Amino acid sequence: MTMDAVFQIIVGGLTLGSTYALAAIGLSLTYGTMGMFNMAHGVLMTIGAYSAYVAASILGLPLFVGFAFALLVGMVTGGLLHLLVVRYMLDTPRFEINVIVVTAGVAILLEDLILKQFGAYPFRQPVQLAGSLRIGEVTVTAQNLVTFAVAFVLISATAWVLLRTRFGRAIRATAMDREAAMLMGVNADRTFLHVLLIAGGLAAAAGVLISAQTTLSPAMGTNPLLRAFVICVFAGLGSVGGAGIAAILLGLFEVAIQYTLGVQYGFPFMLGLVVVVIIFRPAGLFGHTVVERK
Amino acid sequence: MSLLEAKGLFAGYGRIRVLFDVDITLEAGHVTALVGPNGHGKSTLLKALAGLVRARSETLEFAGRPLPRRASDRALAGLTLVPQGDRLFTGMSVQENLLMGAYRRNEPVDDLLAHVYDLFPRLKERRSQSASSLSGGERRMVGLGRGIMAGGALMMIDEPSLGLSPLLIEQVYEAIETMAGEGMSIFVVEESPKRIESVARSVLLMDSGRIAWKGDMSGFWQSDVAQQVYLGA
Numbered sequence: 001m002t003m004d005a006v007f008q009i010i011v012g013g014l015t016l017g018s019t020y021a022l023a024a025i026g027l028s029l030t031y032g033t034m035g036m037f038n039m040a041h042g043v044l045m046t047i048g049a050y051s052a053y054v055a056a057s058i059l060g061l062p063l064f065v066g067f068a069f070a071l072l073v074g075m076v077t078g079g080l081l082h083l084l085v086v087r088y089m090l091d092t093p094r095f096e097i098n099v100i101v102v103t104a105g106v107a108i109l110l111e112d113l114i115l116k117q118f119g120a121y122p123f124r125q126p127v128q129l130a131g132s133l134r135i136g137e138v139t140v141t142a143q144n145l146v147t148f149a150v151a152f153v154l155i156s157a158t159a160w161v162l163l164r165t166r167f168g169r170a171i172r173a174t175a176m177d178r179e180a181a182m183l184m185g186v187n188a189d190r191t192f193l194h195v196l197l198i199a200g201g202l203a204a205a206a207g208v209l210i211s212a213q214t215t216l217s218p219a220m221g222t223n224p225l226l227r228a229f230v231i232c233v234f235a236g237l238g239s240v241g242g243a244g245i246a247a248i249l250l251g252l253f254e255v256a257i258q259y260t261l262g263v264q265y266g267f268p269f270m271l272g273l274v275v276v277v278i279i280f281r282p283a284g285l286f287g288h289t290v291v292e293r294k
Numbered sequence: 295m296s297l298l299e300a301k302g303l304f305a306g307y308g309r310i311r312v313l314f315d316v317d318i319t320l321e322a323g324h325v326t327a328l329v330g331p332n333g334h335g336k337s338t339l340l341k342a343l344a345g346l347v348r349a350r351s352e353t354l355e356f357a358g359r360p361l362p363r364r365a366s367d368r369a370l371a372g373l374t375l376v377p378q379g380d381r382l383f384t385g386m387s388v389q390e391n392l393l394m395g396a397y398r399r400n401e402p403v404d405d406l407l408a409h410v411y412d413l414f415p416r417l418k419e420r421r422s423q424s425a426s427s428l429s430g431g432e433r434r435m436v437g438l439g440r441g442i443m444a445g446g447a448l449m450m451i452d453e454p455s456l457g458l459s460p461l462l463i464e465q466v467y468e469a470i471e472t473m474a475g476e477g478m479s480i481f482v483v484e485e486s487p488k489r490i491e492s493v494a495r496s497v498l499l500m501d502s503g504r505i506a507w508k509g510d511m512s513g514f515w516q517s518d519v520a521q522q523v524y525l526g527a
Contacts, residue, residue: 166393166397169386169390169393169394169397170394170397172383172385172386173383173386173394173397175385176383176384176385176386177381177382177383179346179365179377179381180377180381180382180383181383181394182345182346182364182365182366182369183344183346183365183369183374183375183377183381184369184394184395184397184398184440184444185366185367185369185370185397185398185444186366186397187364187366187367188366
């Protein structure tokens, strides 16, 4: 394999991987903090993608504003999901299972509303950049660079908030021991709202980037949700930083397989790798087997 | 004026009743001990006061105001519980745990942090270590340090000696004595009255979910109830 091929794989892998990372960390954060596997995470991506489309194509706003609008709509939708649905289920028996069913129901409802409004015909995402540059034999599109840059900025910002601010510390504390966090004065209910706001924004951003690589369609969130879930399990459920790293690794691996064996083998081989890792590390690559110390 | 006053407090878990008609009054600036055999509701009383266990009562006032319902609001109001078994945030460093203790405070907490490190120099050495890597004694210190960082009007400590070696128990009580010397109001649960008698001014004895005796520590051993419960007389 030539150096150009390796470089091309790295460019493609980082683009794919950073999109996955953006999709996965919100899901991981939600699970890690609330014990909630959010089946509506995929439809939040769809909503983000369509919001950007509406802002740019129908309202004629600049691309950057369209992207910001998508983020905002994603956050609001995530927040409403908490305020209208999830809040009433917290602390009920079998929350972890019930919330999967309920958020799946919400996802189907929202997806059908999008289908009714926009139809099943796939659109091109207008919020993307044209143009490319060539370095030797390697093509780097402007969209490659933007995808990577946007994902990098949003993931770094999320990491900074979680690790370096009082607000983020409260989220992590709630994830580690909810009752103890309450004893410090953290309102768990409000923390959960914050988490779904963040997750909604990240999912919407991922949705815009994903739709720029493919097309807009009401069901576009299904596949990324599955991938995000696989990444979270691979990384260790609830490990947010781990999910980011795992996403990049799996993106690189998938693109390498696509390049060498053929596009159709990318996803199956990636799943194969995940299965092998899970067999040897059931708690995931970065997960800890919980050791109770009293 | 009393710092905390509860009258006619009943509490339990689901259908299981644990506390019956508990009346307590805690004075500001005192160390009050809550003693009694295991499984008689001491921890439940602290949890009920902290808002972690549902309770109903005729009166529940803290610093002259009714206590809010949520546990987090009670913590914000300055009623701090250092829970049994430490309940540290194990994925965080020692210092982050301490900063979480000061979550309710909006002002800078550098002074308080320095104060905690003065009281427990070991924690200063280990400030950037993960809380999960600490020994039992160090974990207890972080738990107490977190409570100090809250800077609340009343600190409730649930069994600070639990699971520690005699030497460490002595150190923990020395720290509590220092805190008391600084005028902190402390309500401490302890199974053995012997351990707490040099620190506590007042004592409450809990037996089968009721307050069986209350008074000054000095009069405790002379009481009939204490003799019955602890000496089997």
